[in-house]
Each structure stands twice: as structure tokens, then as C-alpha cells.
Amino acid sequence: MSLxxxxxxxxxxEPGSGYALLQRFRTSLGFFWQTTHQQLxxxxxxxxxxxxxxxxxVSQETRPDKKVYSLNARGAAxxxxxxxxxxxxxxxxxxxxxxxxxxxxxxxDALRAEVESHRRKHEQTLALYRMLxxxxxxxxxxxRQRYHxxxxxxxxxxxxxxxxxxxxxxxxxxx
Amino acid sequence: MSLxxxxxxxxxxEPGSGYALLQRFRTSLGFFWQTTHQQLxxxxxxxxxxxxxxxxxVSQETRPDKKVYSLNARGAAxxxxxxxxxxxxxxxxxxxxxxxxxxxxxxxDALRAEVESHRRKHEQTLALYRMLxxxxxxxxxxxRQRYHxxxxxxxxxxxxxxxxxxxxxxxxxxx
DNA sequence: TCGCGCATGTAATCCGTTACATGATTCC
DNA sequence: GGAATCATGTAACGGATTACATGCGCGA
Numbered sequence: 001m002s003l004x005x006x007x008x009x010x011x012x013x014e015p016g017s018g019y020a021l022l023q024r025f026r027t028s029l030g031f032f033w034q035t036t037h038q039q040l041x042x043x044x045x046x047x048x049x050x051x052x053x054x055x056x057x058v059s060q061e062t063r064p065d066k067k068v069y070s071l072n073a074r075g076a077a078x079x080x081x082x083x084x085x086x087x088x089x090x091x092x093x094x095x096x097x098x099x100x101x102x103x104x105x106x107x108x109d110a111l112r113a114e115v116e117s118h119r120r121k122h123e124q125t126l127a128l129y130r131m132l133x134x135x136x137x138x139x140x141x142x143x144r145q146r147y148h149x150x151x152x153x154x155x156x157x158x159x160x161x162x163x164x165x166x167x168x169x170x171x172x173x174x175x
Numbered sequence: 176m177s178l179x180x181x182x183x184x185x186x187x188x189e190p191g192s193g194y195a196l197l198q199r200f201r202t203s204l205g206f207f208w209q210t211t212h213q214q215l216x217x218x219x220x221x222x223x224x225x226x227x228x229x230x231x232x233v234s235q236e237t238r239p240d241k242k243v244y245s246l247n248a249r250g251a252a253x254x255x256x257x258x259x260x261x262x263x264x265x266x267x268x269x270x271x272x273x274x275x276x277x278x279x280x281x282x283x284d285a286l287r288a289e290v291e292s293h294r295r296k297h298e299q300t301l302a303l304y305r306m307l308x309x310x311x312x313x314x315x316x317x318x319r320q321r322y323h324x325x326x327x328x329x330x331x332x333x334x335x336x337x338x339x340x341x342x343x344x345x346x347x348x349x350x
Numbered sequence: 351t352c353g354c355g356c357a358t359g360t361a362a363t364c365c366g367t368t369a370c371a372t373g374a375t376t377c378c
Numbered sequence: 379g380g381a382a383t384c385a386t387g388t389a390a391c392g393g394a395t396t397a398c399a400t401g402c403g404c405g406a
Contacts, residue, residue, distance in 0.1 A: 002273045003393080009277025019357050032272040039394065041359065062403065064357045076280075083281045086289065087270035089296050092335060095262035097207045097328045098177045102184025104324055105251075106258045114261065121264050149279055152346050153272045159338040160267060167331045174327075178365080194385050214366065216387065237375065239385045 001082065003035055007043050008071060008079040011053060015070030018044050028150055031129070031157055044069055052078050112175045119168035126161035129154055176257065178210055182218050183246060183254040186228060190245030193219050203325055206304070206332055219244055227253050287350045294343035301336035304329055 006029050010021050018041050025035065035043075044067075047053045052075035056068050071079070096118055103111050136144060136151050144151075181204050185196050193216050200210065210218075219242075222228045227250035231243050246254070271293055278286050311319060311326050319326075 001393095002270045005270075005277060006273050009273070012277065012280065017357075018359095029273065029276055032267045032269070032276075034266050034268075034394090036395070037357090038359080038396090045359095060356095063355095064402070066357060079277070080280060083274060083277065084285070086292065087274050089271065089293055089300075089339075090269050091209050092207045092332070093177075093209070093268065094207070094265045095177045095180075096264065097331065098181050098184070098204065099258060099262050101204055101207075101325055101328050102180060102187065102254070102258065105187065105255060110259070117261065118264055125264075149275055149277070152349075153276050155346070156272065156338070156342045157267070159342050160335065163331070163334040163338045164264075167334050171327050171330070176365095192385075193387095209366090211367070212385090213368090213387080220387095235384090238383095239374070241385060 002033060003039065003043055004047070005079070005082045006033060006035075007040070007047065008052070008075055008082070011069060011071040012076065012079060015068055017058075017066040017068050019066065021069075032153060047075065050078075108175045112172055115168050115172045115175065119165060119172065122161050122164040122168065126158065126165060129158045129161060133158065177208060178214065178218055179222070180254070180257045181208055181210075182215070182222065183227070183250055183257070186244060186246040187251065187254060190243055192233075192241040192243050194241065196244075207328060222250065225253075283350045287347055290343050290347045290350065294340060294347065297336050297339040297343065301333065301340060304333045304336060308333065 006025070007021065010016075010024055010029070014024075016024070018037070021044075022035075022037055022040050025040070044053070044055075048055050048069070052072065053069045054072050056070075057065055058068050059065050096114070099106075099114070100111065133151070133154055136147050136154075139147070181200070182196065185191075185199055185204070189199075191199070193212070196219075197210075197212055197215055200215070219228070219230075223230050223244070227247065228244045229247050231245075232240055233243050234240050271289070274281075274289070275286065308326070308329055311322050311329075314322070
């Protein structure tokens with residue numbers, strides 16, 4: 001259900017083609033949710049069939065035709081309905097935890113190496129998030145206002161990556 | 176793939192029926208991964224068909240018959256193979272983030288209420304994890320040694336819940 | 351000429367969730 | 379009498395992943 005919400009939410013901000021939506025997704029919601037172009041296109045077909053979005057085919061000269069989707073009144077109502085339904089917290093669901101949990105059989109060296117590799121990835125992600133966060137901070141207040149909600153999610157992302165990093169360092173030293 | 180790893184890992188520690196495995200799962204790996212009895216039973220059937228686990232039907236007098244599964248040599252080899260393959264980090268994937276991201280339409284009051292409700296749940300989860308962690312700390316060193324890997328995962332759980340809590344408090348105050 | 355970006359899709363498979371189903375025993 | 383525990387499953391559906399597929403234009 002969250003992908004549906006995500007797509008409606010993106011269209012609420014601005015109409016766009018599947019391709020364009022995917023670009024926006026990757027650099028925003030995509031940090032915390034994931035999808036592929038296949039799934040996105042399917043979702044858009046579904047939303048169109050349900051009558052929640054309008055679709056207009058736009059011919060382009062030097063580029064392939066594109067289908068520009070936009071939120072209509074029914075879609076906006078559906079978005080509001082989805083936003084009203086309470087979300088339940090989910091589990092971490094990171095395969096690394098399952099591995100470590102079952103890691104008795106694996107030697108300390110192998111575990112340490114894997115933890116170190118994760119540490120590096122989380123370090124990179126943290127750097128990226130911090131950079132994005134700084135960039136938002138530099139914008140004029142009016143623009144910042146528009147990015148307020150995304151910025152809130154980014155802050156959780158930062159806290160999580162910090163938690164990952166600290167944990168990787170702690171247990172890497174211990175293994 | 177992680178459920179397969181989880182089941183093999185649980186059987187590596189001790190054989191058991193699907194029902195027994197589910198109990199153990201719920202109070203250990205289940206904090207970070209989730210499953211249902213349906214999925215577990217299906218996985219066990221699959222593993223048995225693949226020849227990775229042995230299965231013995233045990234009749235009981237006052238209880239229904241049960242099937243006790245145990246890891247065999249091929250299963251142990253498969254477990255080692257899975258443990259060797261690198262795990263890639265995953266996204267947070269919590270629906271609350273998608274909601275907040277798209278939350279412009281929802282009023283501050285509704286958002287604040289939802290964040291507060293999540294805060295309470297994470298508070299409870301944190302309390303539970305801390306209690307479990309303390310209990311492990313009280314055990315004699317020999318026992319603690321056996322729970323070392325699970326304990327490492329629990330520590331990440333604690334850090335995550337702390338991050339959630341701090342974030343909920345921060346943005347709750349701001350909304 | 352090779353690869354990248356634009357733009358869209360089908361198909362197969364797997365994983366996860368929800369609903370439905372049974373039936374004995376034990377405890378309140 | 380009713381609920382919880384033990385113990386196992388089938389079926390339907392939906393969401394996610396992976397592979398396969400097409401075709402033009404542009405820059406190195």
C-alpha cells in the first residue's frame with residue numbers, strides 16, 4: 001500500500017511521466033522505500049484503471065512519446081484516505097542481522113569483514129544524507145518550507161545511519 | 176532468502192517442530208525479521224524437499240502428532256554457503272516515513288498524533304529490549320557466550336529504538 | 351561504434367500476508 | 379462453557395524481484 005501512497009504523493013506535488021516520477025523517487029522517497037521501473041509502471045496503470053489519475057500522451061520530437069500522469073479529484077480523495085489510516089511500525093529486516101544471529105558457524109574474521117563492509121556503506125550513506133540536509137538548510141526559507149516534510153524523514157535517515165555506524169564500530173572491535 | 180537462513184540457523188542450534196521453531200523465532204530473530212506459521216511450515220516443507228533437513232514424525236499421547244525437523248549435513252553445508260554470501264544493506268521501509276513524506280495534505284495535528292503513537296510503541300519496544308539485554312547480562316559467563324551473537328543484534332535493536340524515540344520527540348515538538 | 355539517457359512495457363517467479371480450516375486438551 | 383495452547387495445514391492474493399525486450403538520439 002505504501003507504493004500507492006508514494007506515487008499519489010509524488011503526483012500531488014507535480015504531474016509527470018513514469019520515467020520522471022522514477023527520477024524523483026530515487027532522489028527522495030527512494031532513500032527509505034524502494035521500487036523498480038517495472039513496479040512503478042504497473043502501479044500507474046493500476047491507478048489509471050481505478051480512475052485515480054489522469055493520463056495524457058505527449059508526443060516529443062527527438063524523444064520517445066511519454067505518458068504524463070496527474071492526480072485528479074478522486075485520486076486526491078484516495079490520498080487523503082490513505083494518509084488517515086494509521087501506519088504500524090515495521091521490523092528492521094536487514095539480512096545482516098539474520099546472518100549475525102546465525103553467525104556462530106562463521107569465523108570471527110569473516111563476520112568482522114562483513115561488518116566492516118557494511119560500516120563503509122553506511123558511512124557513505126550518512127555522508128550523502130548530511131550533504132542533502134545541508135543543501136536544504138542553505139535554501140531560502142520559502143523553499144525550505146516546501147521541503148519540510150521530506151526534511152523530517154531525512155533526519156531519521158541520518159539518525160539511523162549514525163546508529164548503524166556506531167554499532168558497526170562497537171561490534172567490529174569486539175568480534 | 177533470509178527466512179531460509181533463519182530456519183537453518185535455528186535448526187543448527189537445536190532440532191524442533193515447526194511449532195517449536197516458531198516459538199523460538201518469535202522471541203529471538205522475530206524482533207528483526209518476521210514470519211507467520213504458514214510461511215514457516217512452507218519453508219520447512221521446501222527445505223525437506225530439497226533434502227537439507229531431516230524430518231521425523233513423533234506421536235504424542237495427549238497432544239497432536241508433531242514433525243521434528245533437524246539439520247543434516249547437506250543443510251549445514253547450505254547454511255555455510257548462505258552465511259558466506261555477502262548481505263547488502265536494506266532501506267528502512269517503514270510506512271510512517273512515506274506518510275510523513277507525503278504528509279503536506281494531512282494537518283499538523285493528525286501527523287503529531289501519529290508520531291506520538293509511534294513514539295509510544297517504540298518506547299515499549301525499547302523497554303523490552305533493555306530488559307532482555309539485562310537478563311542476558313545476569314547469566315553466567317558460559318551461558319552468555321552462547322548468546323553472544325543474538326546479543327549483538329539486540330544491541331542494534333536498542334540503538335534503533337533509541338533513534339526512533341529521539342526522532343519522534345524532536346519532530347513531534349516541531350510539528 | 352559503443353554506451354548512456356530517454357521512455358515504456360511483458361512475463362516468470364518468489365516472498366509475504368490474510369483468510370479459512372481442523373481438532374484435542376487444559377485451565378479458569 | 380469458553381478461551382488458550384498445541385499442532386498442522388490449504389488457498390488466494392498482492393507485492394517485490396529479476397530477466398527479457400524494444401528503439402531512437404546523442405556524445406565520446
